[in-house]
Amino acid sequence: MFLRARAPGEIFSAGELAALEGLALIVLPSSLGSGGSKNVADEFSMYVRDYRAGADTEHGYGVTRVAPKPQSPARRYAEQLRALPSPLTPAGVQQALAQAGVKELPRLPDGKNVIVDLMTFYFRSGEANDLCYRAAIERNKCRGLAGSDHPPAALQEPF
Amino acid sequence: MAVLESDICIIGGGISAAMLAQKLLELRPSASINVVEAGRRLFDLEHRMRYRRRSLIYGENAWPGDFIEDQKAAGVISRTMAVGGSALHWGGTCNRFSEEDLRLKSKYGLYVDWPIEWKELEHFYCEAERRLGVSGEPSPLPEDWRSEPYPMSAMVLTHNLIELKKWGEKTGIPFWSTPQAKNTRPYDGRAQCIRCNTCAICPTGARYSPDFTYKQLLTHKNVQLYDRTLVRQLVLDRNKTRVAVARAVHRDRPEETIEFRAPLFVVAAGYTWSSHLLLLSRNTDFPNGLANRSGLVGRYMCGHAFTTAQIELDAKIYPGMNETHALISRQFFRCKPGDPYIRHDLRIWESAAGREPRLRNKDGEILLGDDLLGDWRKRSQRGAARVRGYYDVHPDRDSALTLDESTRNKWGDPLPKIEHKLDAATLSRQAGTRQHFHDLFERLAKNDNGKVLNISEGNYLDHPAGGCRMGNDPTASVCDSFGRTHDHENLFVVGSPTLPNAGCTNGTLTFVALTLRSAEKIAAEVRKA
Numbered sequence: 001m002f003l004r005a006r007a008p009g010e011i012f013s014a015g016e017l018a019a020l021e022g023l024a025l026i027v028l029p030s031s032l033g034s035g036g037s038k039n040v041a042d043e044f045s046m047y048v049r050d051y052r053a054g055a056d057t058e059h060g061y062g063v064t065r066v067a068p069k070p071q072s073p074a075r076r077y078a079e080q081l082r083a084l085p086s087p088l089t090p091a092g093v094q095q096a097l098a099q100a101g102v103k104e105l106p107r108l109p110d111g112k113n114v115i116v117d118l119m120t121f122y123f124r125s126g127e128a129n130d131l132c133y134r135a136a137i138e139r140n141k142c143r144g145l146a147g148s149d150h151p152p153a154a155l156q157e158p159f
Numbered sequence: 160m161a162v163l164e165s166d167i168c169i170i171g172g173g174i175s176a177a178m179l180a181q182k183l184l185e186l187r188p189s190a191s192i193n194v195v196e197a198g199r200r201l202f203d204l205e206h207r208m209r210y211r212r213r214s215l216i217y218g219e220n221a222w223p224g225d226f227i228e229d230q231k232a233a234g235v236i237s238r239t240m241a242v243g244g245s246a247l248h249w250g251g252t253c254n255r256f257s258e259e260d261l262r263l264k265s266k267y268g269l270y271v272d273w274p275i276e277w278k279e280l281e282h283f284y285c286e287a288e289r290r291l292g293v294s295g296e297p298s299p300l301p302e303d304w305r306s307e308p309y310p311m312s313a314m315v316l317t318h319n320l321i322e323l324k325k326w327g328e329k330t331g332i333p334f335w336s337t338p339q340a341k342n343t344r345p346y347d348g349r350a351q352c353i354r355c356n357t358c359a360i361c362p363t364g365a366r367y368s369p370d371f372t373y374k375q376l377l378t379h380k381n382v383q384l385y386d387r388t389l390v391r392q393l394v395l396d397r398n399k400t401r402v403a404v405a406r407a408v409h410r411d412r413p414e415e416t417i418e419f420r421a422p423l424f425v426v427a428a429g430y431t432w433s434s435h436l437l438l439l440s441r442n443t444d445f446p447n448g449l450a451n452r453s454g455l456v457g458r459y460m461c462g463h464a465f466t467t468a469q470i471e472l473d474a475k476i477y478p479g480m481n482e483t484h485a486l487i488s489r490q491f492f493r494c495k496p497g498d499p500y501i502r503h504d505l506r507i508w509e510s511a512a513g514r515e516p517r518l519r520n521k522d523g524e525i526l527l528g529d530d531l532l533g534d535w536r537k538r539s540q541r542g543a544a545r546v547r548g549y550y551d552v553h554p555d556r557d558s559a560l561t562l563d564e565s566t567r568n569k570w571g572d573p574l575p576k577i578e579h580k581l582d583a584a585t586l587s588r589q590a591g592t593r594q595h596f597h598d599l600f601e602r603l604a605k606n607d608n609g610k611v612l613n614i615s616e617g618n619y620l621d622h623p624a625g626g627c628r629m630g631n632d633p634t635a636s637v638c639d640s641f642g643r644t645h646d647h648e649n650l651f652v653v654g655s656p657t658l659p660n661a662g663c664t665n666g667t668l669t670f671v672a673l674t675l676r677s678a679e680k681i682a683a684e685v686r687k688a
Contacts, residue, residue: 029532047216055213056220059238061619064231066238069217094525097518105518108218116518123516123531129479132516132535139479140215142355142362145343148317152477 073111171428172196173244175654198241221360234577295338434626462620469512476542503550
């Protein structure tokens with residue numbers, strides 16, 4: 001995504017990070033492979049590390065008060081990662097989500113549930129959009145105008 | 160108390176003020192110009208790629224610091240108060256109104272006519288397009304004649320828009336590229352668009368924003384920009400109707416009053432803060448506010464209504480190719496006198512409606528990994544379009560901006576409250592308008608196995624304007640066609656507040672065109688002064 005070149009911070013303990021990586025293997029597409037899933041988990045860790053509580057959010061017409069970003073989700077995520085069942089299975093993840101009452105993927109991670117936020121972080125990304133369409137749309141990149149009148153190039157398999 | 164004198168004092172630092180100052184500097188290079196803006200200057204192009212990234216990932220404000228915490232209002236307002244105004248983060252759409260917008264009374268017996276001829280306004284549209292740097296393709300409709308070509312060729316239609324154009328035109332309605340203030344080649348010292356898909360925060364400067372103009376203006380010694388400086392009141396000369404002083408306060412030095420003195424004052428503070436300042440400037444001779452003998456300051460607040468449909472169809476659409484660019488049709492800008500009155504634009508964007516990744520399938524089962532991806536792919540086989548029409552509605556006199564005495568800023572000034580209200584004739588047309596759009600969306604959906612997924616009606620008036628409407632009759636308007644207020648010979652209002660009605664498409668180009676016309680009159684007044 002945007003954070004790939006940077007190292008993970010100290011947001012999560014080794015155990016929590018391992019749980020996050022295990023979770024990524026279950027909730028992300030298998031075509032990413034274990035390496036790709038680990039990359040997403042690392043990027044998610046960096047997302048949490050670089051989160052800025054209190055930053056102003058977008059504001060449009062009719063917004064009376066500009067809302068600040070809420071507190072960092074790091075502590076809640078860590079607690080939820082430690083509470084994941086072991087061994088972690090797809091059924092266990094589904095049960096955890098059902099118990100949490102999560103209905104849908106938010107537009108952006110909202111800090112409530114680490115499972116759904118990891119899924120949102122990936123599935124709302126330009127990379128996931130490309131994977132869905134099997135094409136290099138590169139929605140969030142600055143790509144130039146040339147060639148945009150043609151369909152985007154097909155992704156190389158496997159996808 | 161600081162006293163700052165100039166030949167012209169412009170209050171407000173948005174797109175209209177930028178264009179006005181630029182043209183005045185050209186017409187009267189020896190005149191001194193003070194621009195006073197309550198918000199701060201954001202001349203930070205070098206940071207915008209980072210702001211864009213954080214906006215995408217975290218939903219953070221892509222224009223940090225672009226608002227004033229306690230300078231808020233109730234109603235349809237933009238919180239943005241900064242040098243550049245709302246046009247810092249506009250989409251860059253540069254549609255023209257049509258002659259019908261200026262001739263509602265004489266053509267249709269509705270609302271009012273504008274005190275300006277279309278042919279004259281068209282001349283200033285061309286100038287506005289040159290100054291902003293608009294890329295576009297001419298409308299195929301002869302009624303949309305232009306006296307000059309667009310400064311730049313149109314934004315290339317993406318594969319998605321090419322597909323949607325073919326689909327839309329099967330109805331017999333022509334569609335073409337929406338004109339935009341975005342560079343399709345390097346223009347006016349700014350870069351060519353590189354399709355970042357985030358025009359609200361353009362990280363390269365390819366989409367025009369007024370900060371570029373201000374940076375150029377400030378290289379001239381005769382232009383001074385006073386940002387973070389809130390004008391709280393206009394004060395008249397003793398026993399006269401001329402404005403003598405704009406009394407202001409610097410946000411970092413609230414105890415110090417600053418007086419801006421000039422022979423000419425121009426209020427260019429947008430549709431909210433222009434009327435607000437005039438109302439705040441009430442005195443014993445003008446107890447209802449300056450320029451308000453008509454009682455119409457803050458009245459006839461306008462905008463246009465809109466209806467949107469999401470339509471799926473058999474087409475290979477790749478969401479994300481260029482979501483900020485759209486097709487437009489002006490087929491419905493005209494309405495034959497005697498027919499049911501409805502006038503609107505028609506826009507088509509690529510869409511991912513119904514094609515977003517989802518956590519649960521239609522049976523409520525939770526999807527993970529490959530199952531989620533498979534469900535997403537299955538739903539993405541067909542394409543989708545977002546179709547919107549902005550339609551013409553007319554304000555009631557009581558569509559108003561008023562001073563809300565119960566909400567005040569830190570200086571104790573009551574803040575504005577906007578309540579839009581449509582006139583009776585508009586309300587009587589609502590059912591017919593709704594049916595028209597439903598029929599139109601179904602007509603589009605008949606092609607390529609289309610299906611209307613949903614229709615939604617806007618719950619506010621978009622692209623708002625008004626509050627100081629222009630006219631020839633001082634009892635029925637606040638200012639003349641040049642923005643000179645009827646009550647004060649040296650006080651002008653320019654830009655969005657002067658519009659009697661908001662047409663049926665985006666207004667920014669019209670705000671700028673009218674301002675450029677006003678600039679010539681104001682320049683002539685500078686010479687006299």
